[in-house]
Amino acid sequence: MTRIAVFGTGIMGAPIARNLAAAGHDVVVWNRSFDKAAALAGPGITPVRNARDAARGADAAILMVSTGAVCDALLFGDDGIAEALPRGSTVVVMSSIPVETARTEAARLADAGIDYVDAPVSGGERGAVAGTLTIMAGGTADVVAKVAEWLAPVGRVTHVGPVGSGQLAKLANQLIVGVTIGAVAEALLLVEAGGGDAEAVHRALQGGFADSTIWRQHGERMIRGDFQPGAHATVQLKDLDTSTGLAGSLGLELPFAGLARDLYAKMCEGPRAALDHSALYLELAERRNG
Structure with missing residues (x-):
């Protein structure tokens, strides 16, 4: 013990x-x-x-x-x-x-x-x-x-x-997660705007090259409209800030990460900051409706 x-x-x-x-x-x-x-x-x-x-x-x-x-x-x-x-x-x-x-x-x-x-x-x-x-x-x-x-x-x-490598791995993870949530949200919005069945497409893409844990779990959240936090949007923003800041100090340009960071920053300016990071879907849907 x-x-x-x-x-x-x-x-x-x-x-x-x-x-x-x-x-x-x-x-x-x-x-x-x-x-x-x-x-x-x-x-x-x-x-x-x-x-x-x-x-x-x-x-x-x-x-x-x-x-x-x-x-x-x-x-x-x-x-x-x-x-x-x-x-x-x-x-x-x-x-x-x-x-x-x-x-x-x-x-x-x-x-x-x-x-x-x-x-x-x-x-x-x-x-x-x-x-x-x-x-x-x-x-x-x-x-x-x-x-x-x-x-x-x-x-x-x-x-x-060595020490610090765990955080580097986590930044890589969060970069992939943040960018992929945006891609999943845009894919579902495209299906919905085109008159497709989001639930059917969600099932159809499982097992294909576009499949992922984020597609399955967060795609389901987006379809159901369930944005109670499992991982807060503010934490996602913090990690994207850290990853893009580190990249800048190393002379790296990460355009996808930078775009995701800016979208989460806009989302976190309002009440959606208290929601799950998959609620980026709502931010993107609002832009379409606006």
Whole structure:
């Protein structure tokens, strides 16, 4: 049994904590809004109000919070958990954060004798609940192998390189997701505007070259008009901002990513910011109607 502290118990963090506890780990949970952590109280899960209390004695600390700045503050800010974590413990950042932020955090924790893995995920709420997340892990091979054993109830861990590589893989993932959601939305709008049956076309393209998880899951969401967030549009925008910003610093031009970023930015100016990222469909439909 491993003692694991989970920081951030929202859409993704809560099912991750449940799956770890169900596998027999001793799980302590903390969330900025304590009510979300308290709702997880039960066999194998102990909610605490103070982040440092969660960190004390933990073998691993999993961070599933919103941004790199929040990760930095949680680790090193006032009452930061880095000072409470034992030497030899491991910080696993499952949040999507900038590559350089991950590398800097790892260096600072190494000075305290604490290992670090950046391990962002793909699979959304469904994958978190089912324990089938794709986990892209950056770090040393031995530390990632250890973390992979702990995270087996959460999903499949793939070691993609040194610290920061997990975030690079996640940016690649989010670029593909953001652009593909736009393509799926446009395809369905084309079918609907032309008088076709969107549901029939959705079924017909499954198994062909255009098929994908996004076509199946988000295409279905668009057809049903179900945009309750499994992954927030604001998070998609944040990751596209990070990927296009990194590309610019490397001298790369990514026109499709840039267009997707601009569309999500427009979407997130209004109330649709609170919706699932597949609600880009609504933004594009409004442009047609306008």
